Amino acid sequence: MAGCDGSGGEAGEKGPSAPAPVSDARRMSESLTLLKGYRSLGLKGEFRGAVPTAVDLHADRHGNCIGTYVELGTTNEVVVIGDRGWVRYDDKKLENMRSFAKTYVPDKLAAVEEAVEKARGKYVEYPAREVLQYPGLILCDPDRAFAKVPRSVSNAGEKGNPRTKGGERTVQLTHGSGGDEVSVHVPERGGSVPRGIDFTLGDAPVLLELGDYDEPVRVKPPSRADTVSAEEVKGLDAIVE
Secondary structure, eight states, rough: OOOOOOOSSSSGOOOOOOOOOOHHHHHEEEHHHHHHOOSSSEEEEOSSSSSSSEEEEEEEETEEEEEEEEEEEEEEEEEETTEEEEEEHHHHHHHHHHHHHHHHHHGHHHHHHHHHHHHHHSOOOOOOOHTTTTTTTGGGGGHHTTTSSSSOOOOOEEEEEEEETTTTEEEEEEOOGGOOOOEEETTTTTTOOSSOOOOTTTTTTEEEEEEOOTTTOOOOOGGGGGGEEETTGGGGGGOOO
């Protein structure tokens, strides 16, 4: 019978070789390249700076951004369109400003109280560059936020345990160490789409979930009736001068 004598007939033939496994460095490089190439992104997570901030933003590479940032128990809305930005402060944040002025700069309390009343329930309009100075809101400019994140890496390894979100398990691929450490979270079962990224901005660790890849950022300026200028509420500056 053919293939029974072990002389190289059918019994000695091997099937096609399995594809070589993709290295962690290659998967991480592919993930970082995707991240750098998206026209827009959803960014949700933590900015662990001097003032810990949680963000839930949708930003593109054309200067458009919308979402919220949470600090000290207050949720504030943000809108950025090109060189203009608007912030709608949580009532609790406005009251915190009033309390701070009363305690630490009582001579400026009257100006702060007037500004607080004008800002209540309104969007305060600023130059976009000032909005992006708020903790965590540099993420509204992905090019700046990810400027120091490499596009590719020469080595990487898995770190920590796989985690599950929305029914999908992801693994964490990490490159570098200390302040230069970058991690991406990619699907455990293959593929390189970045589901999350951990990195450092300045001295602040940033941990983000990613999504809404290339989805248009649907944003429009607040109505004039709902807007006050930064100049009209200049008294709010008194607590940080």
